Amino acid sequence: MNSEVVTANSVVCYHCGNDCNGEVVHLHDKPFCCSGCKMVFQILDDNELNTYYSLEDQPGISFKTSGSASKFDYLNDPQVRDRLVDFKNDTFVSVSFYIPNIHCTSCIWLLENLFKLDSGIIKSSVNFLKRELSISYEEDKTSLRSIVKLLASIGYEPELRLEKLDAQAPSHTNRKLWLKLGVAGFAFGNIMLFSFPEYLSGSSLNTQGSFYLFFGILNIILAIPVLLYSSSDYLKSAWAAVRQGNINLDVPISIGILSLFTRSVYEITAGIGAGYMDSLTGLVFFLLIGRLVQQKTYERLSFDRDYKSYLPISVTSLDENDEEHSKSIDQLKEGTRIVIRNNELVPADSVLLSEHTFVDYSFITGESEPVEVQEGETVYAGGKLVGAATEMRTVKEVSNSYLTKLWNDSAFDESSEKLTVSSLADRISPHFTLGVLAIAINAGILWWTVSTEMALTVFTAVLIIACPCALALSTPFTLGSALNIFARNGFFIKGIDVIERLANTTAIVFDKTGTLTKADHADVSFQGEALSDYERGLIQSVCKQSVHPLSRKIADHVNSSSPRKVENYEEKVNKGISATVDGKQLLIGSTDFISAYCENEPMQRSTSKGDFSVVHIAIDGHWKGWFEVANHYRTGIKKLLDSFRNRFSTFLLSGDNDAQKNQFTDYFNEPSLRFNQTPQQKLNFIKELQENNQRVVMIGDGLNDAGALKQSDFGIALTDNVSSFTPACDAIIDGSKLQRMDTFINFSQVSITIIKLSFGLSLIYNIVGLGFAVSGQLSPLVAAILMPLSSISIMIFTTCSTHYAAKKMGLQIWK
Amino acid sequence: MEVIFILIGCSLLVALLFLGLFFWSVRNGQYDDPHTPAIRILFDNKKSDTENNTTNPPKNTND
Secondary structure, three states: OOOEEEOOEEOOOOOOOOOOOOOEEEEEOOOEEEEEHHHHHHHHHHHOOHHHHHHHOOOOOOOOOOOOOOOOOHHOOHHHHHHHOOOEEEEEEEEEEEEEOOOOHHHHHHHHHHHHHHEEEEEEEEEEOEEEEEEEEEEOOOOOHHHHHHHHOOOOOOOHHHHHHOOOOOOOOOHHHHHHHHHHHHHHHHHHHHEEEEEEEEHHHOHHHHHHHHHHHHHHHHHHHHHHHHHHHHHHHHHHHHHOOOOOOHHHHHHHHHHHHHHHHHHHHHHOOOOOOOOHHHHHHHHHHHHHHHHOOOOOOOOOOOHHHHHOOEEEEEOOOOOOEEEHHHHHHOOOEEEEOOOOOOOOOOEEEOEEEEOOOOOHHOOOEEEEEEOEEEEEOOEEEEEOOOEEEEEOOOHHHHHHHHHHHHHHHHOOOOOOOOOOHHHHHHHHHHHHHHHHHHHHHHHOOHHHHHHHHHHHHHHHHHHHHHHHHHHHHHHHHHHHHHHHHHHOOHHHHHHHHHHHOOOOEEEOOOOOOOEEEEEEEEEOOOOOOOHHHHHHHHHHHHHOHHHHHHHHOOOOOOOOOEEEEEEEOOOEEEEOOOEEEEEOOOHHHHHHHOOOOOOOOOOOOOEEEEEEEOOOOOEEEEEEEEEEEEOHHHHHHHHHHHHHEEEEEOOOOOOHHHHHHOOOHHHHHEEEOOOOHHHHHHHHHHOOOEEEEEEOOOHHHHHHHHHHOOOEEEEEEOOOOOOOOEEEEEEHHHHHHHHHHHHEEEEHHHHHHHHHHHHHHHHHHHHHHHHOOOOOHHHHHHHHHHHHHHHHHHHHHHHHHHHHHOOOOOO | HHHHHHHHHHHHHHHHHHHHHHHHHHHHOOOOEEEOOHOOOOOOOOOHHHHHHOOOOOOOOOO
């Protein structure tokens, strides 16, 4: 195997596959982009785990983005540990972790060979779809903390969150469904076999009474578990609906099931016919397949997260002797001194004890620039610290903090769940049921004149044949396929019942920071005299000192590898920076700031018009030129906004100030641009729209949108990494796929049309069947053919037409 | 023709056996994760000694 993958004169890291960007570390002739990657390779190499690299190319996880691994002390706390583990006895502990970094075959292989790295581990197994690793280990040989440390050291840091501490044991509802399906399938197959002689009406077996009765009784015995166990969900749901005076789709289904069973038992015991047990079990079997499709969810994605999953699980606290301890944050009391380091989150509202610091609230408020906080001022929970480690004292407990108050709004109250718009199938089922009952009774009365027995026969036949099996299948199969297609295109929807809400949308509300623009990304270009590499180094050294977002963007852009010592650094708020580097004086800042210093120099103003900020540069009093720093829109976003503007009412809600208002006036009407919005105001705005009969789709990314996402009819959380944190929502969209949002909405509308078409198709089947039933000719054979035929053809029709429609719209339909 | 009674009885017993096996496999968790075992079966590593000593029954059965 070629150990050094070289693509267009750049070296690719053997471990993580990232571009090494010049700083190559070598070991055994293999290139690595950083010492972290090299270290993992070394660990694996020493333990003969090299297969990791042969299963997939460069499978590793880059260490450049992950934090330090020296923070797991709280896992030694028995209380925390006991809440994390799944099962524990004297010697054995089993625990499962959610590890977002699991992404390929090599990951599974390595994680299942963990016992080679830690002899205390007995067994580790991966659930790839859930991104979950279950480990059982011996407590006297290793500890939870050392296992988590080991995982972090090889790049698979588990996500340990507060909500996990309170997690319920996973339920096995899916297993129950499989069992019910198994029972129904078993009975269906066997009854079909026993009924076979009946299908061949010329068979001599028909005339031999003892077989007739024998098969009939076997059929009854086989059908009883199907009625009592497999179909119990339908019967219960129908009964609950009837008791509340409603009619849902389960009511006609249950009527059908019950009349099939009673009529069959009557026919068999009275020796009149063979009964319809094959149709009954087949019906339940197909219905359960539909339900299985309906239950498909994306287990690795979490759609119901709240603030608890955003906050870290522990924090470093200080005791009276200034000694550092790790503390799980739900044990954090008021008045505890804590230490927060760069890029860590503040877990509870606190007062700053250090001199000053910067806090980035972008995830909470949407404000894109970090806020400066002085000693004695309050830092709100959820803010991310930017700068050196800082000491603070908590003033509130985690659950009473500013951030968590939003969750007290009624939108988050589970008991007052927003009125779910009933599905299409549920809306037509009352009409359908009443219609069927009317036909059955009329037909019965008409036949009454012939004979009472015939009247009953026809009455039950109508109820049987009109059982809306196909109707019940069309929704799960159409939307189930749609859900899969959406997922293949980077749009993950919570479940099939919410797709209809997406199709019915009339208004779309966007968040700004992080949704339309990328906060940590900018298009930077330099205008003026070309800068030498040396000068770029000077500029970068200075810009790196500042936490102003523009400085940071410029520092990222100039990208020079020769950092220098900065002296006389001075930053003037809203103006610029002056500093001395390598004996040269640098001025970086606004037009006015620079022009005040370089009076003799003719300064060129930026001539091009557009959506960007301008930062001028002067070195030793000579004006050099300016950087244009533009907001980085997500690709295709302008086109998307244009097309949405014609179809829906579009709105922009931003927690940021209105400095960038002009950039958006081309895409939104003036009154629909709202800035300086608090999370609560965003929520209220959505409510207002809904009161004006708008059906609102909200697209946002941060916790500041959490309320609006929850309140909206269809909340879409946008993320660049699908496994990372997203607030509670109805769907999660991959950031790069936002540009296709209009196609997604179109497709959801087409899916609803397909459902309507398949309703029509199933009605045709019903009418044909009713023809047989009303004329008193419904034989078990006709029922046994017609009912599976209608179910299967609906499954095929919906699946094929959904995929065909997706293909025509340019959506990816295969992996 | 009376032999049919016995044959049907036998066939039902066999079918019930399979239904029982299906129940066992579902309860054992084999339907919980349909994806990972398909990948895992491709690893041709030697079985280690430690794995045989497992007292905590493994959830997956095909390695």
